[in-house]
Amino acid sequence: MTDNKRLKIGEGKISGYLSVFLAIISLGFVICAYFPDTFTTKDFRDIYNPQIVKWSILAVLILSFVFAFISFILSKKKHYGFISTVLIAATIFLGTALPEGSGIQDQSVTIGLDWLLIDVLVSAIVFIPIELFLPKRLNQSKFHDEWRTDLVYFIVSHLLIQIIGVIVQFPVVNMFKNIGLEGFQATIQSIPFIPQLFVALFVSDLFQYTSHYFFHKIPYLWRFHAVHHSTKHLDWLAGSRTHFFDLVVVRAMAFIPIYICGFSSSVFFTYIVIVSFQAVLAHSNTRINFGFLKYLFVTPQYHHWHHSDNPKAYDKNFAIHFPFIDMIFGTYYDEGDAWPESTGLGDVKYPKGFAKQFVYPFVKNPQEKQDLKDPSER
Template identity: 30%
Template structure:
């Protein structure tokens, strides 16, 4: 892909997402009065550009390189059996296993210190909207995508049938960060609603709820489900000091790994 094509695709993605989400955020605001150009919008825009220009293409490349390594000969019989299943069943299996893996990984990112250092970048956002969804450390994003695709790779499920599911999951991940209060009724048990994930971003000492961003039934199964009521007035972000610049947020977790004596063990892990 040429730089010009990458630039065109990034600009098109920005316009399409803005057209899709800005009207929703205006009509169904979770936090009425929040401006489009709210504080730190520029930082999240830098994360948006970084993802589309650099990190997402590199993540796709890394995942495709790793795919053959995750198909051991010992599981060839299992993959052959899965290949005989109808496509719809393969997609359902891959989706449910993906939801389970992502739930477990996300929960670990909150409970294991060296994983939290990277995931904390995402939780440093203090104003949620569709742009805030892109604030994510590239290593956090890469490992999450790797975990999400792991079941399909191991089972040998072709990526083609999963393309639409992946696109839907990507859009839904942006939706649950948007400044929207739009309860989904019974569908909220299968598809995460924004208020669930907004609560997950609450500035508390340690979150215990809503780790399954896109599959609330996983939280229900493991006892971590909570649906907040009333207006969204809780503070968002981290309970600890955190750098605000794009590059500083990228390098802080790496610095903590290189200089473990500086890691903030005294930090309490916020949501």
């Protein structure tokens, strides 16, 4: 999987991209501060500390300026440094004019710009260096043919976090709210934090395993899940490529045990952080050796085999958190230290771009995976 566009250290492009990226992040946070009732997620507002937010924005701005300065020095083309400088100036201007003491009016629907900015910033800080210095596929560029499509998926799923949450929670809450769960939930909440967190991850993984399995086995559901498997360049952004229908159904299945058990708020928020982190890690392009941990937690190697276009690995490794669930149900696949040579849907011609991929499952059935097998294996 060769890509001559792979970035090289010392050309000024990496620092240029980083300066623009960080400048956009800081400007986005200022926009959230101007319109918190529209662009911030209601569930997260109570945990924001104004001083921490202020100094975090300042730190991101300083980093953006430093990378812009490096880009000016190293790069023959100065446009990235210039763009980030303009964005930094706009952020400083808007930030100093920010009104104080404005109240927040709760709206029924908000745009999760804050969640998008936080998640993309943290994920980028953690995974871009890992993929840059410890990549598994050495010749895979960060700017491969599919990265723009994956970025759109990442942005849309985060901006619509509350809308997705309402769609997911509404049927579950209405089905289970009046069946007398109070005593059971009180028992669950009395469990200490660590074992309660394990129970939350385990039961949600069982439900996600089930829905994931059926999305592979039922042809009509596979239409939608094939969108996720269409990527040939697995990296930290690739996990976001999930059709809206697939996303809602799988999250609804995961929410059922979370709601029924009524886990404590600390366990719930920790669960959200772990799920978000592990989803990115599992798809990341990194050769980090997790050793025996690969038998305890889902790792990139384990999940890359799930995305393999090798027929031997089809319909394997469905678990999201714990590989032993696949071991229990006979869907575990392990090739020792080996990694799949390639990923995707094989020879299936799949449309590129978010809009086309959204419509495609409704109008056409992608070629069945079984059709890709060698004649001797059919």
